[in-house]
Amino acid sequence: MPVILSGGMSDTEATLAAREQTGAAAVMLARGALGNPWLFERVLGLRADPPTRDEIIGELGWIIDRASEHLGEERAARYLRTFYPWYLEQLELDKPTLIAFQQSESIDQVRSMLAELEPLTSAA
Secondary structure, three states, rough: OOOEEEEOOOOOOHHHHHHHOOOOOOEEEHHHOOOHHHHHHOOOOOOOOOHHHHHHHHHHHHHHHHHHHHHOHHHHHHHHHHHHHHHHHOOOEEEOHHHHHHHOOOOOHHHHEEEEEHHHHHOO
């Protein structure tokens, strides 16, 4: 009977090592890929490098746009507060900046904060 690994799979190296050590037929990536959709490519060997700062900010911007389209901006502003740490922690931002995103009142405020981060991404 095939075994599928699940739970806590958010790190490429640890995921591959767990599969190798257990001989599992597959790995299920769920919450571990939240904010890190590049994990699928990395585990499959299709991507060697972690996402760039620009990719992370771009992906978060895309998520904000889709949530706004689907939920409307007011509802999306509240809903997305959970998403921000998943993406922004990868950018190694300071705690006050992370908190500012989570306490944001509007999508426009978040877009403004993201725009302020963009010049930093070019310097990285």
